Every structure is written in C-alpha cells, then in structure tokens.
Amino acid sequence: MVSVDVSRPDTAGGQPGGPRGPDGPAEVLAALDPEQREVALAVRGPVCVLAGAGTGKTRAITHRIAYAVHTGVMDPSHVLAVTFTTRAAGELRGRLRRLGAPGLGLDRVRARTFHSAALRQLGHFWPATVGGRPPRVLASKISLIAEAAKAGRIRAGGAELSDIAGEIEWAKVTQARPDDYPRQAALAGRTPPLGADQVGQIYAGYEQLRRQRHLIDFESLLELTAAMLAENRQAAAEVRDRYRYLVVDEYQDVNPLQKLLLDTWLGDRDDLCVVGDPDQAIYSFTGATPAYLTGFAAEFPGATVIRLVRDYRSTPQVVALANRLISAAVPGVPGAAGVPGAAGVPGAAVARWATSLVAQRPAGPAPSFTEYPDEQAEADAVAAQASSLVAHGVDPREIAVLVRTNAQIEAFERALREVGVLYQVKGTERFFDRAVVRQAIGQLRTAARIRQPAAGSLPAEARDVLSGLGLTESVPAGGAAVRERWESLTALVALADDMSLADQDATLADFAAELVDRAAAEHPPVAPGVTLSSLHAAKGLEWDVVFLPGLTEGVLPIVYAQTPEAIEEERRLLYVGVTRARERVELSWPAARSPGGRQSRKPSRFLSSVRKGTVNRP
Numbered sequence: 001m002v003s004v005d006v007s008r009p010d011t012a013g014g015q016p017g018g019p020r021g022p023d024g025p026a027e028v029l030a031a032l033d034p035e036q037r038e039v040a041l042a043v044r045g046p047v048c049v050l051a052g053a054g055t056g057k058t059r060a061i062t063h064r065i066a067y068a069v070h071t072g073v074m075d076p077s078h079v080l081a082v083t084f085t086t087r088a089a090g091e092l093r094g095r096l097r098r099l100g101a102p103g104l105g106l107d108r109v110r111a112r113t114f115h116s117a118a119l120r121q122l123g124h125f126w127p128a129t130v131g132g133r134p135p136r137v138l139a140s141k142i143s144l145i146a147e148a149a150k151a152g153r154i155r156a157g158g159a160e161l162s163d164i165a166g167e168i169e170w171a172k173v174t175q176a177r178p179d180d181y182p183r184q185a186a187l188a189g190r191t192p193p194l195g196a197d198q199v200g201q202i203y204a205g206y207e208q209l210r211r212q213r214h215l216i217d218f219e220s221l222l223e224l225t226a227a228m229l230a231e232n233r234q235a236a237a238e239v240r241d242r243y244r245y246l247v248v249d250e251y252q253d254v255n256p257l258q259k260l261l262l263d264t265w266l267g268d269r270d271d272l273c274v275v276g277d278p279d280q281a282i283y284s285f286t287g288a289t290p291a292y293l294t295g296f297a298a299e300f301p302g303a304t305v306i307r308l309v310r311d312y313r314s315t316p317q318v319v320a321l322a323n324r325l326i327s328a329a330v331p332g333v334p335g336a337a338g339v340p341g342a343a344g345v346p347g348a349a350v351a352r353w354a355t356s357l358v359a360q361r362p363a364g365p366a367p368s369f370t371e372y373p374d375e376q377a378e379a380d381a382v383a384a385q386a387s388s389l390v391a392h393g394v395d396p397r398e399i400a401v402l403v404r405t406n407a408q409i410e411a412f413e414r415a416l417r418e419v420g421v422l423y424q425v426k427g428t429e430r431f432f433d434r435a436v437v438r439q440a441i442g443q444l445r446t447a448a449r450i451r452q453p454a455a456g457s458l459p460a461e462a463r464d465v466l467s468g469l470g471l472t473e474s475v476p477a478g479g480a481a482v483r484e485r486w487e488s489l490t491a492l493v494a495l496a497d498d499m500s501l502a503d504q505d506a507t508l509a510d511f512a513a514e515l516v517d518r519a520a521a522e523h524p525p526v527a528p529g530v531t532l533s534s535l536h537a538a539k540g541l542e543w544d545v546v547f548l549p550g551l552t553e554g555v556l557p558i559v560y561a562q563t564p565e566a567i568e569e570e571r572r573l574l575y576v577g578v579t580r581a582r583e584r585v586e587l588s589w590p591a592a593r594s595p596g597g598r599q600s601r602k603p604s605r606f607l608s609s610v611r612k613g614t615v616n617r618p
Contacts, residue, residue: 025067028066032059033056035055035307035308040060043064043067046273046296046302047272047274047303047306048293048297048305048306049061049308051275052311053277054314054542055357056310057249058249060275062099064247065247066096066099069105069106075244076108077105077110077242078244080243081248082113082114082249082262083111083112083249084253085113086113086116088249110243114262121228126228130228137216137218137221138215141165141169142161149205152202154198160193160194163192170286171203172257173255173258174188175260178201178204182199185199189563223260246262247272251275252280252293254288254293256287259292274296278290278293282576310357311360312360312361313361313582314583315362315364315582318581318584319357321578321585322575323356326575329571365583368587370586370589370618371588371603373595374590375550375590375592376594377595379414380415380418382401386421386547387420394544396530397530398543399531400530400532400533400546401530401546401549402546405555413425413532416530422527426538436470437492440489440492441516444462444512445512447461447465449509459497470489487527491525491527491528492515494525499514542580544581544582545583545585546577547588548578548585549590550590551588551604552601553602555604556574556606557606571606587607
C-alpha cells in the first residue's frame with residue numbers, strides 16, 4: 001500500500017520525491033503535471049479540485065500550500081487542512097515536512113480531522129464561554145443506548161444496539177431530533193433495526209442520559225463547537241484569525257453537521273480549497289452527501305474549478321474498466337455522476353464532474369470475469385490464485401480481496417489458511433492498540449537510548465530487539481493469537497527495512513520516533529499477508545492485485561438498495577473497488593450459494609456494461 005510504504009517514492013505527477021524539499025516556488029511547480037500545477041497556482045479564493053482516483057490529489061494540495069508559503073501568500077501557521085482520518089492527517093503533515101526547505105515553516109500547518117480540530121477549540125473556549133470543565137467525550141454509544149432501551153422497556157440485542165447507534169449518528173449529523181426521527185427516517189428511506197418510534201424513544205433516552213452525565217459524543221462535539229463559535233463573536237474572531245486558509249480533503253464525504261462547522265469556521269471569507277471525487281461518494285448511509293462538492297461553484301460564484309484526470313495508479317486496462325463502469329451511471333439520478341445530491345444545489349454549476357480518467361502507466365493484463373459454480377469454489381479459486389502469485393514473487397501485501405459485506409470474509413480466511421497464505425483482515429483491532437505492539441515500541445525506545453547508533457544497522461537492530469518478544473524467521477506453530485503476534489512483529493520489521501532503504505542513516509531512535517508518530521496518526525504498517533477487506537474499508541488504499549468476488553445481484557447492488565440513488569451508490573462502490581488496483585483486477589461471482597445447490601444467482605447488473613470478451617467458467 002503506497003500510503004504506508006516509506007520506501008515507495010511519490011510518483012503521482014511523474015517525479016519522485018527526494019529527501020530534501022524544493023528550494024523555491026519554481027521547484028515546487030516543476031514536480032507537478034499541468035492540472036496539478038493549476039491547483040498549486042490557485043492560491044486564493046474558492047477552489048474546487050475534482051480529483052479522480054489515482055490522480056495525485058494529496059500531491060496537488062500539499063504543493064499548493066508549499067507554493068503559497070514560498071511566495072508569501074500564506075503564513076503556514078494560518079492554514080488548517082481538514083481530513084477525515086488521523087492517518088490521512090499524518091500523511092499530509094509528512095508530505096509537507098518533506099516539501100519544506102529549511103526555515104520555511106511548513107511544519108506549522110495544522111492538519112486535523114473535523115473532530116480533533118473541534119475538540120481543541122471546544123476545550124480552549126469552554127471555560128470562558130460556558131464555564132467549568134468541558135464535557136467528556138463518549139468513546140462508544142452502546143452502553144448508554146442499552147441503558148436507554150432498558151429504561152424504555154425495549155428489548156434490543158447486541159447487533160440491534162449497534163444498528164441503533166448508527167441510526168442515532170445518522171440522525172444527529174442530519175440534524176433530525178428524537179421526536180422527528182420517525183418522519184425523517186421514513187423520508188430518507190431508512191430501515192431501522194426496530195420500529196422507528198422505538199428507535200426515536202431510545203434516541204431521546206440516550207440524549208437525556210448523555211446530558212445528565214456531562215458527556216458529548218462525536219456528533220455533539222461538532223454541534224457544540226459550531227454553536228459556541230456562532231454565539232460568541234470573540235471566539236469566532238480568534239478562530240478565523242488563526243485559520244485564514246482552509247483546505248478540506250474528501251469533500252464528497254462531508255455531512256450536514258460537518259458543513260455547519262466548516263461554514264462557522266469560514267464566516268464571510270472565501271479562502272477555501274476543497275478536494276474530492278463525486279464518483280467515490282459511498283457514505284450516504286452515514287449522512288454524507290456529494291452535493292456540497294458538486295454544488296461548490298453555485299455556492300461560490302466565480303470559484304476556480306480544476307479537474308485532475310491523469311491516473312498514475314492503474315494500468316490502462318484497469319482505468320478503461322473503471323471508465324466504462326462509471327460512464328454507465330444512470331443520468332438524472334441524484335448522487336449519480338454529474339447530478340447533485342439531495343441538498344438542492346443546482347446541477348448546472350459544474351458541467352460533468354465525472355471526467356474520464358487518462359491512464360499514465362504502461363499496459364498490463366486485461367481484467368478477468370469468472371463465474372464459479374458456488375461460493376466455496378470461488379473462495380478456493382481466489383486463494384489458489386493468491387498462492388500462485390506469491391509463489392511467483394508477488395508480495396502478499398500487494399494483494400487484496402475486497403467484498404461487499406464483512407460476512408463474506410470468513411470464506412476467504414478459510415481458503416487462504418488451507419493453502420498456507422498469510423492474510424490480514426482490515427477493520428479488526430487497531431494495530432497500535434495491540435499489547436505486543438505497545439510492548440515492542442517501549443522496548444525499541446529503551447534500546448535506542450542505551451545503544452550507540454550505527455549507520456545501516458537499523459533492520460538488524462530492530463530484529464534483535466523484537467526477537468526477545470517472539471519474532472522468528474518463519475511462522476511459529478500455534479493458533480490465531482500466536483499468528484497475530486508474529487504478524488505484528490513482522491510488520492514492524494518490514495517497516496524498519498523500508499525505512500532503512502529510504503534513509504540508510506536511519507537509526508533505532510528514528511525508527512522508534514516514527515512508530516510513535518504513526519501510532520498518534522493511526523497509520524499502521526502493512527502486515528505480511530493478503531488483505532481481506534470490505535469495499536468501504538478499502539477506500540483510500542491500493543494494491544497491485546485486487547480480487548473482487550461475490551458480484552451477484554442482491555450482494556452488489558446489495559438487496560437493501562431499492563431506490564435509484566441507492567443503486568447508483570452501489571455502482572460507485574464497485575468503482576472504488578476497481579480503482580484500488582494498480583496492475584490487475586479479477587472480478588467473479590458464484591452461480592450458487594453451496595456446492596451442489598441450485599445455480600440461480602445472477603451476476604451483478606453493473607457487469608453487463610463493462611464485460612468484454614468471454615466469461616471464464618472453470
């Protein structure tokens with residue numbers, strides 16, 4: 001995965017990054033392609049960057065900031081770059097550090113998530129505007145939801161409690177209050193786990209308990225911060241003076257509550273740069289809408305709109321498949337390519353946002369389309385292909401199996417275990433929360449303090465330290481817990497290898513500091529195995545080889561997708577899957593659920609517009 005491989009140069013734009021930053025604005029621009037250069041030159045006023053998959057959007061926005069700082073347009077300490085994950089924020093900060101010439105001060109740019117920025121502001125202004133101690137942030141809603149359900153004599157199991165939490169989160173980001181939840185849920189076509197009235201009742205009880213205990217959840221955090229700044233002119237003026245230039249990444253994923261906070265930060269100014277891709281808008285179930293992105297030019301008349309279309313990630317064959325898939329989107333459907341979402345922003349503001357990607361890489365193999373007799377045969381075949389790829393030298397970390405639902409993952413876990421291929425399941429326990437990883441970082445930091453640094457010895461020193469925690473050259477015998485421990489240590493060693501390749505003078509102290517930074521940014525190294533992931537969790541990542549199995553009607557599009565808008569979002573989800581592949585993409589579907597079962601399943605309707613040539617039937 002590019003985002004975690006420190007040895008892989010950033011080539012989105014045709015020129016690899018180096019160990020030192022550019023000396024001046026001309027060098028900043030020289031590293032960019034023509035469209036990225038347009039972004040960098042648009043340093044003031046409202047700017048909308050429509051960035052297709054693999055087109056180097058992070059390179060474009062970091063070089064824009066660097067160019068503006070180099071030319072004296074921006075003070076780096078007055079820039080706030082907003083991302084959706086701490087990993088993305090950490091990556092952006094790292095890119096800016098590598099871009100900055102000595103003394104330029106790009107390390108003073110603030111890159112934060114909506115929630116981390118709001119939390120800092122709330123904590124800072126609370127004593128003066130409200131008084132007393134700020135409320136504590138609630139990490140999980142489940143316990144309060146269970147208590148509210150019990151108080152209302154409503155029976156709800158573990159899965160239902162989780163789904164109710166999702167409904168409450170959707171309601172809060174769309175500003176639907178408990179008493180209005182049933183009506184709003186019906187209008188939005190929601191399918192709550194219990195009756196809508198019962199969910200509304202639990203929602204009301206949850207809010208009451210939360211307030212009584214001086215707690216805020218992540219949605220209340222944004223809402224309270226926006227309200228505090230809206231009601232307190234001095235606080236708003238201080239924030240707007242501090243953050244004079246705003247950059248928002250993944251703007252197609254903004255929800256109404258985040259937009260409310262962003263508008264509060266912005267005030268009556270227009271120095272706002274947004275970056276996103278409406279063809280990768282796949283989170284409407286959380287309340288996100290691409291309407292703010294596609295309607296940007298209507299909201300800010302005269303805005304600069306720039307499209308990044310040169311795809312540096314994927315081969316022409318993968319790009320052609322992605323273009324055929326997304327160009328088949330149904331015209332006139334809100335949320336489809338070129339059409340605004342439900343927020344009512346005029347669609348004429350930006351002519352056709354989903355511009356076809358233009359591949360920049362050499363040719364590769366054609367995508368394959370395969371029908372298997374049943375789900376077990378499909379899983380076994382995918383595992384066999386992964387095993388063959390690894391045997392022929394493909395790094396297993398560069399292979400992914402992406403599925404529509406988490407329930408599909410187990411079959412591929414079993415199949416990969418049977419052929420002896422290591423794997424990791426994305427979305428399980430966070431890497432840096434694992435006990436062995438915390439222990440390893442502690443021991444590495446201790447060793448760094450007592451050992452004399454030696455050039456070029458980082459990998460050997462890291463292996464020596466981690467061997468005391470159970471690191472071995474081969475997979476040890478044992479169950480899943482033993483395997484996970486070994487994989488965690490091996491992932492750390494692989495990162496030390498990558499770091500040494502990127503900088504031969506890197507020391508054990510540098511490595512320990514890198515791990516601390518990654519833990520803070522939730523930026524884990526890649527475990528030594530094939531990645532198994534849902535399509536939603538794979539967004540923002542990439543691999544050399546991507547398998548997309550289970551592509552049947554009822555799975556993709558999912559059976560719950562009943563409206564034209566929902567079906568088009570399912571198409572975009574498949575588009576996200578296809579565009580994760582750099583070199584090779586394998587699409588498949590099972591004709592039956594079980595061996596010997598009735599072969600009545602139909603391939604996904606999305607495949608009819610993209611299949612070329614014959615369908616493989618082993």
